[in-house]
Amino acid sequence: MSDSSSDEKMGLLLHSETDFGLSLLRQQNLTESFVFSPLSIALALSLVHVAAKGETRDEIRKALLNGATDEELEQHFSNISAGLLVAEKGTEVNVANHIFSRKTFTIKKLYLNDVKKLYNAGASQLNFEDQEASAEAINNFVSENTKGHIKKIINPDSISEELVAVLTNAFYFKANWQTKFKKESTYKREFFSSENSKRETEFLHSRNSNRKYSENGQFQVLSLPYKDTSFALSIFLPKTRFGLSEALQNLDSVTIQQLMSNTSNTLVNIAMPKWKIETALGLNRALMAVGIEKAFTDSADLSNFADGIYISQAAHKALIEVDEDGTVAAAATTISFSLTSVFIPAEEPIEFTADHPFLFILSKDNHPLFIGIHN
Structure with missing residues (x-):
């Protein structure tokens, strides 16, 4: 072959x-x-x-x-x-x-x-x-x-x-992340699970940060590489605030792989929850x-x-x-x-505020190892 x-x-x-x-x-x-x-x-x-x-x-x-x-x-x-x-x-x-x-x-x-x-x-x-x-x-x-x-x-x-x-x-x-978040930049803010449901939780923050980013009509995608950069965590943040379920209905493997493969270094202000x-x-x-x-x-x-x-x-x-x-x-x-029996380059930083439900994929060379929803 x-x-x-x-x-x-x-x-x-x-x-x-x-x-x-x-x-x-x-x-x-x-x-x-x-x-x-x-x-x-x-x-x-x-x-x-x-x-x-x-x-x-x-x-x-x-x-x-x-x-x-x-x-x-x-x-x-x-x-x-x-x-x-x-x-x-x-x-x-x-x-x-x-x-x-x-x-x-x-x-x-x-x-x-x-x-x-x-x-x-x-x-x-x-x-x-x-x-x-x-x-x-x-x-x-x-x-x-x-x-x-x-x-x-x-x-x-x-x-x-x-x-x-x-x-x-x-x-x-x-x-460990290739670029760690500073502990002194972690503080509480509101995460909105839906229009009528919110809670206070700790958020990681990084301003004017040069990070891997891509987007399409439905998602902002932030890719956070680890020290071994063949591994990364990609956050698919819906542009429609509470539109995750709807966006997932039309999401396919081609779109996921394109968004993860086509990230480019972009100035981003990041706010995302710590989670377990x-x-x-x-x-x-x-x-x-x-x-x-x-x-x-x-x-x-x-x-x-x-x-x-x-x-x-x-x-x-x-x-x-x-x-x-x-x-x-x-x-x-x-x-x-x-x-048997029985992303777009911009001079101004892009705001990436993951304060509403998102999809995440932890991958190795874009092979999905873990997939989940943060709600």
């Missing part, structure tokens, strides 16, 4: 990946603050993709990376995982995949070899009869790999008699809504993993904390397998 066609293909996959994140975003309540990691969810589903055959596999591939082949999907997420782990300049990133299975249950050896090779996924057996100890082992894995930011992803009562395996992804990110958001999501309904249906039914074909199983539960937790120094973000995803 020539370099130009290879770059074109990479661009298409990046758009597909962004579309997957947008599709999941639209399943949420857009009037509340939330955060999730489309990458953590995609990596957990990549473990399922290796397990799947036929229509079950096709649905997962189409939802995650529409237009990709199975091999391209595997290479894409394998490359992203490996690329994240070589973060520089004090940026900490951890990505860990693991399969926990019932002691009395046999997973096909070829599957375990494939996920180890592609996604560095480890595997261990647990005595699922001891629900407390099994849940504790899975939760400990998540806690250790998110540096204690996500302590619990699964409850003991989720370890049912039919459960045979829990596919787990844990993802942690911590980085934590979210727990049940993913079954959201994943079915984006086209992954068969894997959740008795007709699921996950036979590369084992025969006669389906996805009984998919769960996700994420958090993001943004302050003067930088960002901490973490996410975990579990997928349970059970036995």
Whole structure:
């Protein structure tokens, strides 16, 4: 494949990946603050993709990376995982995949070899009869790999008699801004969630600041790079004060990628809230809504993993904390397998006052790692 066609293909996959994140975003309540990691969810589903055959596999591939082949999907997420782990300049990133299975249950050896090779996924057996100890082992894995930011992803009562395996992804990110905000410039001001709802919260401020900025008819976009500048936090602030929900209806991956790619150094006066958001999501309904249906039914074909199983539960937790120094973000995803049965340059600084609901995307080379709404 020539370099130009290879770059074109990479661009298409990046758009597909962004579309997957947008599709999941639209399943949420857009009037509340939330955060999730489309990458953590995609990596957990990549473990399922290796397990799947036929229509079950096709649905997962189409939802995650529409237009990709199975091999391209595997290479894409394998490359992203490996690329994240070589973060520089004090940026900490951890990505860990693991399969926990019932002691009395046999997973096909070829599957375990494939996920180890592609996604560095480890595997261990647990005595699922001891629900407390099994849940504790899975939760400990998540806690250790998110540096204690996500302590619990699964409850003991989720370890049912039919459960045979829990596919787990844990993802942690911590980085300082390339240009930190001064603590003495932080002060309280009002954030307006809606016309009739406001609250006082601490805002980060920076005046006459040369920052990466772009805009279109609907959004002002401020991109804040970290010390490792391949990572950035982009804030999509609607120009219509309370028009986030409406703007999101028409927002697509092409627009997102154009706005994030076409930022230029611009004089900006920044006011944006410090925030910490934590979210727990049940993913079954959201994943079915984006086209992954068969894997959740008795007709699921996950036979590369084992025969006669389906996805009984998919769960996700994420958090993001943004302050003067930088960002901490973490996410975990579990997928349970059970036995079947059941910008413009200007001389004057541009005002960027994020005092109303906005979308944010934390990315690595424009790959969306975390997506959320600040309301």
